[in-house]
Amino acid sequence: MVSRRSVLLGMSMLPAWPALAREAQDRIDDLIGRMTIEEKAGQLSCFSDTIRPLGRPTNPGEAARDAAAMLMAIRAGQIGMLFNGHGVAGARKAQRAALQSRLGIPLVFAADVIHGYETIFPIPLGEAAAFDAALSERIARAVASEATAGGLHWTFAPMVDVARDQRWGRVAEGAGEDVHLGCVLAAARVRGFQGNDLSADDALCATPKHFAGYGAVGGGMEYGAVDVSPATLRAVHVPPFAAAFAAGAGAVMASFTDVNGIPATANRPLLTGLLRDELAFRGPCVSDYQADLELIAHGAASDEADAARRAILAGTDVSMQSGLYNAHLPALVAAGRVPMARVDEAVRRVLGLKMRLGLFDRPFRSLDRAAERTRIGTLATRALAREAATRAVVLLRNDGDLLPLSSATKRIALIGPFGDDPAQLDGPWSFAGYRRTGIDLATTLRGRITAPTRLIVEPGSGIEAPIPGGIERAVAAARGADIVLLAIGEGGDMSGEANSRTSITIPVAQQALADAVAATDRPIVVLLRHGRALALQGAVAAAPAILATWFLGCETGPALADILFGDVEPTGRLPVSFPFATGQEPWSYDRLPTGRPPPAEPQPQGGTGRWRDAPDAACYAFGHGLGYTRFALETVTAPPVLADASDVVVTVRNIGARRGTHLVQLYVRQRVASLARPVRQLKRFAHVTLDAGESRAVALPLGPADLAIVDGRGTRRIEPGDVDIWIASSSADPGLHAVTRLV
Incomplete structure (x- = not known):
């Protein structure tokens, strides 16, 4: 018999988090003994950074306080951490303010650095297509080097939710539908972010999220309820977290969602019973954005004070953005509704993380102007981004060995809204990628095909709407070409958080473009842009060559050219199953059998587990992918x-x-x-x-x-x-x- 914990972790060891030295523990205990309840609440409060904002909003209500008011709150000990800001100069200003507070406890700076800081790598789902833990670790290490050079200590990543419903937009942020692949890549990304020493200047604390079961939201609806059996929760959704903890992850984030009737932020069986007692995780648990405040809308709390009480008692150590812990913990403790011991437990975890990050001895760690000038956007990091992008591409179909393209190909038509649009390279959660350092395919081909008559570029349609005369110009371009590269799919704002879809097909305007271009009978290579598996239809599904290219990041154009011309072998494999139709979702290859399995032959047969209008199978299966050899x-x-x-x-x-x-x-x-x-x-x-x-x-x-x-x-x-x-x-x-x- 194998022990319960060893099977859950997939290994006979506790999470790789060594105990703090006695001196460090004594230091934390001394601080806690001298802190007021207001200062303790401040250490448990995380706010959007208005001192050094990103330049574009990533969450609602981010600018609740201006920079001056935030600095004043920091000096008063009311803030323990800031998130989603960047830049060393502003971080140094904020840290100086923290050191001027009564106890001089340093701030920790965090951000949603999901697939790149300024150099943007493929979305995590695309990275997962490489099926390569070593590559994922190298990518995370490079991201950590850039992010810490920009003044960060902590990332709210990796997302390790197992996702089996492609309607859910956040499929893009994870490793797909498989538990084993999810475990392997979760551990690799934690190792890469954190390195060998969490106190090193280039170490970035990892935060696996969202604990737990977020990927099972009903109907693929973002923020929806999760109803999952204890067996499925532990067998499918928990193992990637266990793998991340065993790799040493420094923190964890609770899910937004209701889990079996109780919102995760207030779910004590989840955040204390499972996370602490079963998994023995020792780091801080942070709420998602205003998730404690949202307990009221869930119907799980009567007012803000009740929401704060339920969250802290359940095991949510850090309140993000709502300010509820600042506003209500002092009174709740004074009234005996929240034990001081529980507050101290949470504060000890937060201060322990800051101690592990080395911030008490070096509060300006990772706030180095020289590093900011030299470690961001390096040639080596761009080269790795290009390698990662080529490794992410999956060759779904290649009838007649249409690919790789021959150097003798005289005329190429690049058609579709994603051929010549650098704004659509990065996909969701690209952090500082808005600075637009990415290279699209049209730019790359123009540099590679110098004769202007050999390449014609036509958008043909918008992402979700037609362009007047667009299809006519695209058809004319196709007729004058030897081969068509059809760059179609989802826009960057069609996947990711809050972007669930009821139909995971190519948008209507682009499907019409594809059908019209296919009628020219020119050979077509479909270049899919997407953040999830898609249900392909019509001319797109019938194209002789199809590449799944996800959102590849800043090196999209060079990477695609490398694959198209055979300079690099396509080696990517699908981390998610492509269905025949949206109605098959949720679907995964490792489904349970039925007592009436469908027959092997394709013709309909009554009395079996089947759909009338689609097979019980994937159009392109998990793990599928072709190369240029056999x-x-x-x-x-x-x-x-x-x-x-x-x-x-x-x-x-x-x-x-x-x-x-x-x-x-x-x-x-x-x-x-x-x-x-x-x-x-x-x-x-x-x-x-x-x-x-x-x-x-x-x-x-x-x-x-x-x-x-x-x-x-x-x-x-x-x-x-x-x-x-x-x-x-x-x-x-x-x-x-x-x-x-x-x-």
Whole structure:
């Protein structure tokens, strides 16, 4: 029997957070002993930075106080942290004000640095398509270097919510639908953000969010209620948080949402029972933006004071933006409605984080003007952004080997609203990316194709509305070209927070453009711009070549050109399943089986689990992706008995004509268990790069803990039985099959 905690964490260890030295603990205890309740409430209050604002609003009500009023509040000890500001000069001014307060406790500066500070990388969903923990760690390390050079200590990332409904806009911020991939990348991004020493000048405290179950909002509706069984919560939604905590994450953010009838911010079973008692997490838990105030709208609190009381008692240590802790904790403590011990517990966590960040000894840590001049937008960081962008691209379809483009291609028509629009490169939550340092595809192609007659660029339509004469000009351009690059999809404001969609299709105006261009019978390469999986229709679905390009960030144009012309092999794989229709959502490859599975043959058959108008399958499956060469999985060897960690070994051969990289994927299913098991679950993956004709054996470790079961009481166990193993190229690929027995 494997222990409950070790199975939940996926490893037999507690979160990687070493205890503070005795001297540091004594220092914190001394401060807490000298603090007034008002000063304690100040340390638990986080506000939008109006001293050094971003220059564009990212949340409602951000400018509630002007800079002078904020500096006065800091000197009075009423603010413990600021967020979503940037720039060293303003941060130094704010920190000086904090040091002038009665106890001189330094501020910590935080921000929603989701996929880049000023150098913008692919959205996290695109980054996840690389299936590469080492790459994710390198990206997070580069982001941390830039963000700390700009005067930050703390990021509200990574988002580790498992997302299985593509209608939900925040799919863009996470790693997709799979638990194992989510765990691997959550840990990698935490390691990258924080580095080896959280007190280092370039270390950025990581905050996995949103605890827990936000990705299961009903109907994919942003901020909606979550109704999830205890078993599913622990088996699907908690593991990426556990992985992030085990990697040493310094803080956590609570979800906005109602979770099983209780809003997360006031949900003591969630924030104390699960987070503290089961997961043993020791860092501060911060509310999402004004989420404690929103308890009133939820119907979970009668007024602001009641909301503050419920939030602090549940385990929400830090109140973001609402000011409720400043306004109400002193009176609540005086009235005996909130124990001082609970306030002290929260303050100890906040001061502990500041101590770990090194701010007590070096309050101007990461506030270095020289670093701000030299560590932001470097050539090395831009090169990594380009590498990341190429690795994120997924080749969904390539009939007749239309790609890569031949150098002999004489005339190219770049058609669609995203070919020549640098404002649409970054996608949601691009922080300081608004400074527009990105390069679009049209700019790149104009530099690469110097003869003006060889390239014509036409938008054809707007993102959601037609352009007068746009389709006619686009059709004329297509007729005069040898090949069409059709750059279509979602605008940057169509995904991300508060951007749920009831239909995850290409906007009508762009679909009409695609259908008209396809009628010219010119070969078409579709370049999808998107923050979620899409349900492709008509000429888009039928195009001979389709690339999923997400929002790739500042190096979009160069990266796409690298892929299109074959300078770089496409190696991305889908971290989310592309459905045939929106009505299939929520859908994930690792769904539970039905007692009446649909037949293998395509014709309709009554009395089975099926839709009348779509198969119970994905149009493009999780894990799918093509390259410019081909691979064969030749043999697989699995241990007959799985009592300890063992290797499953597969031989892979490059049967194509050029060097390439293949993603080997290992899926499992226990045939019989006390709880129904998913039809397949990813447990391991590995890249193998081979020359044409070369073969290699790849070993993928598998152990009993990978087959652990969690039931509705939260009990975790390993049950003996036969286990199917598939080594495959996607979740839908039959691949190679083996059987082992779990004992």
